[in-house]
Amino acid sequence: MYLDDILAHNKQFVGSNQYEPYKTSNLPNQKSVILTCMDTRLIELLPAALNIKNGDVKMVKNAGGMITSPYDSVVRSIFIAINALQAEEVLIIGHKNCGMQQLDPSIVMEKMRERNIEDQHFQAVQDEGVDINEWLAGFETVEQSVANSVEILTGHPLMPASIPIHGLVIDPETGELTLVTRGYEQ
Numbered sequence: 205m206y207l208d209d210i211l212a213h214n215k216q217f218v219g220s221n222q223y224e225p226y227k228t229s230n231l232p233n234q235k236s237v238i239l240t241c242m243d244t245r246l247i248e249l250l251p252a253a254l255n256i257k258n259g260d261v262k263m264v265k266n267a268g269g270m271i272t273s274p275y276d277s278v279v280r281s282i283f284i285a286i287n288a289l290q291a292e293e294v295l296i297i298g299h300k301n302c303g304m305q306q307l308d309p310s311i312v313m314e315k316m317r318e319r320n321i322e323d324q325h326f327q328a329v330q331d332e333g334v335d336i337n338e339w340l341a342g343f344e345t346v347e348q349s350v351a352n353s354v355e356i357l358t359g360h361p362l363m364p365a366s367i368p369i370h371g372l373v374i375d376p377e378t379g380e381l382t383l384v385t386r387g388y389e390q
């Protein structure tokens with residue numbers, strides 16, 4: 205089983221002190237916080253392409269690297285990074301060929317139905333005041349999505365004006381960065 209493989213490896217990892225090269229503090233050496241996508245291709249490529257090592261940044265990830273509302277958990281994490289963990293710049297990094305690009309919520313809901321989620325359960329979500337189509341929606345273009353997330357943060361009442369917020373797009377094949385918003389000039 206997958207979990208047992210992880211636990212077996214972990215025992216060996218800790219037992220042979222393989223954690224030594226990763227020792228660092230919980231404060232980001234580069235004093236920044238990065239929001240990006242949970243895409244598998246970015247796990248090691250993004251830090252390598254940006255010259256980020258263990259301990260350098262606070263990293264927040266979700267599907268699409270998106271801020272969906274001014275008070276979602278991503279925004280909370282960014283404010284914690286700034287106010288409790290010494291982050292002084294924000295980088296929002298979307299990527300090309302993202303699974304959230306033009307994601308159709310109805311396809312996700314169809315998959316849920318195949319997993320025996322019934323209409324009454326979707327209704328229960330609606331009853332909570334959640335528009336499930338909006339909640340599951342992706343974005344049109346990644347540049348637009350990054351710009352939108354930057355805009356939500358820039359216009360946030362709790363966002364200090366002194367913190368630059370940059371928007372970028374990364375190529376998940378080559379690691380090449382394209383600038384969407386340069387936060388120093390906002």
Ligand SMILES: [Zn+2]
Nearest residue numbers: 241243302303
């Ligand atoms: Zn993605």
